Amino acid sequence: xxxxxxxxxxxxxxxxxxxxxxxxxxxxxxxxxxxxxxxxxxxxxxxxxxxxxxxxxxxxxxxxxxxxxxxxxxxxxxxxxxxxxxxxxxxxxxxxxxxxxxxxxxxxxxxxxxxxxxxxxxxxxxxxxxxxxxxxxxxxxxxxxxxxxxxxxxxxxxxxxxxxxxxxxxxxxxxxxxxxxxxxxxxxxxxxxxxxxxxxxxxxxxxxxxxxxxxxxxxxxxxxxxxxxxxxxxxxxxxxxxxxxxxxxxxxxxxxxxxxxxxxxxxxxxxxxxxxxxxxxxxxxxxxxxxxxxxxxxxxxxxxxxxxxxxxxxxxxxxxxxxxxxxxxxxxxxxxxxxxxxxxxxxxxxxxxxxxxxxxxxxxxxxxxxxxxxxxxxxxxxxxxxxxxxxxxxxxxxxxxxxxxxxxxxxxxxxxxxxxxxxxxxxxxxxxxxxxxxxxxxxxxxxxxxxxxxxxxxxxxxxxxxxxxxxxxxxxxxxxxxxxxxxxxxxxxxxxxxxxxxxx
Numbered sequence: 001x002x003x004x005x006x007x008x009x010x011x012x013x014x015x016x017x018x019x020x021x022x023x024x025x026x027x028x029x030x031x032x033x034x035x036x037x038x039x040x041x042x043x044x045x046x047x048x049x050x051x052x053x054x055x056x057x058x059x060x061x062x063x064x065x066x067x068x069x070x071x072x073x074x075x076x077x078x079x080x081x082x083x084x085x086x087x088x089x090x091x092x093x094x095x096x097x098x099x100x101x102x103x104x105x106x107x108x109x110x111x112x113x114x115x116x117x118x119x120x121x122x123x124x125x126x127x128x129x130x131x132x133x134x135x136x137x138x139x140x141x142x143x144x145x146x147x148x149x150x151x152x153x154x155x156x157x158x159x160x161x162x163x164x165x166x167x168x169x170x171x172x173x174x175x176x177x178x179x180x181x182x183x184x185x186x187x188x189x190x191x192x193x194x195x196x197x198x199x200x201x202x203x204x205x206x207x208x209x210x211x212x213x214x215x216x217x218x219x220x221x222x223x224x225x226x227x228x229x230x231x232x233x234x235x236x237x238x239x240x241x242x243x244x245x246x247x248x249x250x251x252x253x254x255x256x257x258x259x260x261x262x263x264x265x266x267x268x269x270x271x272x273x274x275x276x277x278x279x280x281x282x283x284x285x286x287x288x289x290x291x292x293x294x295x296x297x298x299x300x301x302x303x304x305x306x307x308x309x310x311x312x313x314x315x316x317x318x319x320x321x322x323x324x325x326x327x328x329x330x331x332x333x334x335x336x337x338x339x340x341x342x343x344x345x346x347x348x349x350x351x352x353x354x355x356x357x358x359x360x361x362x363x364x365x366x367x368x369x370x371x372x373x374x375x376x377x378x379x380x381x382x383x384x385x386x387x388x389x390x391x392x393x394x395x396x397x398x399x400x401x402x403x404x405x406x407x408x409x410x411x412x413x414x415x416x417x418x419x420x421x422x423x424x425x426x427x428x429x430x431x432x433x434x435x436x437x438x439x440x441x442x443x444x445x446x447x448x449x450x451x452x453x454x455x456x457x458x459x460x461x462x463x464x465x466x467x468x469x470x471x472x473x474x475x476x477x478x479x480x481x482x483x484x485x486x487x488x489x490x491x492x493x494x495x496x497x498x499x500x501x502x503x504x
Contacts, residue, residue: 004187006030006171007378009205011178011219013037014044015154016340016358017211018161019367025170026389027371027382032171032203033162034178034192038471040158042285043213044360045475046321048239048263048276051076051084051150051361053115055253056261058107063114065339069361070115073150075387076364077119080160080394081401082428083153086120087265090133091253092141092305098255108147119398120148136246138307146250151265154360155475156426159464160391167392174465181208181224186349196467206378209370211355214285214322220354231343231356233327234282238290239275240298241267241481242314245306256301264302268478269418271316274302285322294320317481319474326356340366344373351377393428401425408432414440419451426477434459446494449487452479457491461498469495 008024010017013035021033035041053070054062077084091108093101108123126144128134133144166172175195182189188208193200212219217232244266246252251265260278267273277294295312303309326341340358344351353373358366368384375381396404404424409415412435415423423431434456438444445454452472460466460476469492473480480488 004204004206006032006203006205007381008032008207008209008374009181009188009190009203010034010209010211011181012211012213012215012355013039013158013162013172013174014042014211014213015040015158015161015360015363016213016355016366017209018158018165019363020209020211020355020370021170021172022161022165022168023364023367023371023384023386024374025165025168026385029374029381031165031169032173032205033165034173034176034190036177036195037175038467038475039162039174039465040155040475041471042215043321043323044158045155046237046239046319047154047360048237048265049152049154049273050087050263050265051152053111053149053361054359055107055111055147058110062339065362066111067114068365069359070111070117072361072365073115074117074119074398076152076361077150078398079364079386079389080152080157080391080428081396081398082393082404082425083156083160083391085151085401087149087151088121088146088250089149089253089263090126090144090146090250091255092128092137092144094141094143098257098259104145108145111147117148120150123147132248133246133250133252136307137252137305141305152360153426157360157391159476160393163392163464172465175467178219181219183348183350188350188352207351207353207374209353209355209374214324216324216354216356224352231327231354232324234280234285235323235325236279236281236288236294236320237276237323238294238298238320239273239318240290240295240315241271241273241317241319242310243272243316244270245272245302245308245310252305254301254305256304260301262298262301264306268481271481274298274310281322288320288322290318290320324357340369342366342370342373344377346377353377393430395429404428404431408435411435412438416451422451422477423456448491448494449484450479450482452477452483452491454494457495458498461495467495468492 007029008031010021010033021031025031051073053066057066112122124146126146128142128144162172177193179191179193188205190203191200210216210219214234251263254262265273299310341356343354364386405421408424408431409420427434447453460472466472466476469488
């Protein structure tokens with residue numbers, strides 16, 4: 001090898017890795033990224049799906065993190081108004097509850113004024129005896145506060161960052177494992193293996209970025225440095241999805257006697273998402289699954305508020321993920337910092353950037369800070385650019401969703417209103433490219449159930465690295481909530497029969 005092929009090689013296709021790759025390629029660096037599974041298959045698709053400042057983090061004096069997150073809410077909303085939108089949260093209050101009213105008011109005052117809120121409406125008080133948010137709850141909750149945050153389709157946020165990076169020239173490798181990474185002659189020699197074919201190749205880069213999330217320590221000790229120390233604290237968070245518990249577009253913020261909080265959020269029109277838990281995790285993150293204890297906890301905590309109890313029989317789906325928090329020595333999992341930490345190691349020449357922690361809301365700022373450190377080590381290229389950018393499909397006004405729905409419906413009148421709305425939510429302005437020359441339902445190809453057709457499946461395989469049915473049903477879309485096992489099997493068979501895929 002005469003010299004490195006790439007400036008930067010990123011390990012990890014979660015939100016942090018894809019965000020760094022996108023920012024870097026946009027500045028003019030030559031970038032490659034490898035993800036051992038599907039994009040966002042780990043922590044990034046197992047979130048509570050919020051773009052939020054983190055109201056509860058104020059209790060732990062995480063003012064820098066909260067302020068940065070609050071400032072990012074409207075930035076990200078403008079970047080991707082199809083997959084991100086405002087959400088109002090109702091925080092019920094009762095006298096003698098977990099937190100006194102004055103503390104909640106103080107926290108919400110800071111929340112309203114700490115982060116440069118412009119379009120999101122401010123906090124207000126509610127009389128739950130008159131407000132429509134009251135009836136689903138027990139009558140003892142007569143007062144509440146309502147505040148703003150945002151919703152995000154987390155898995156789509158990840159894949160759209162990967163898609164945009166690829167469109168700008170980055171080499172994006174899905175289902176490609178990093179077997180080893182060794183410093184050689186002042187740069188990195190990285191051996192990768194393609195899961196589908198089993199073939200291996202060697203890639204060289206000037207700098208390595210370890211953004212492997214829960215596997216960041218595993219990458220360090222396995223592929224890079226057998227003597228690496230432990231840096232992360234693994235914390236499991238689990239969620240349940242139940243049949244719809246309440247009408248209306250607002251979510252609930254519930255405070256529990258153990259000082260934890262959970263959310264109850266409208267989900268995919270017909271369901272309610274409840275979560276999350278916080279508990280330390282030991283083992284391989286790929287094996288994480290919800291425990292009976294977590295199910296009992298979430299059902300019990302939600303039932304303290306809802307007039308109609310939440311039971312295990314209500315659950316239609318559950319999911320779990322492992323967060324990789326920087327190990328700051330906090331005694332409880334819920335107290336461990338959610339802030340991110342970036343550390344550079346440049347022993348023996350070639351620099352290595354390790355990414356610890358982080359959250360969806362601050363991924364763009366994390367990427368900017370990562371690029372600052374990258375510039376210090378291999379030279380600065382370009383300048384920060386993502387704050388005013390748009391993710392694929394997001395090139396329309398932040399308040400323009402309804403107009404996009406009307407425009408798509410006018411061109412494709414054979415679609416149901418629900419189908420049109422789902423496509424705009426998932427693909428934004430790219431929905432028309434997906435539908436192409438279709439003029440009837442028949443033109444959409446094979447029907448797999450719900451409103452999922454072959455034309456969308458083909459698009460996701462060709463453009464978004466979808467390989468398995470679960471990639472489409474649980475990450476690119478949430479149609480897994482509506483398809484039967486037989487329909488899922490037919491989709492799997494269809495996808496397996498596709499001879500080749502292109503994500504150019």
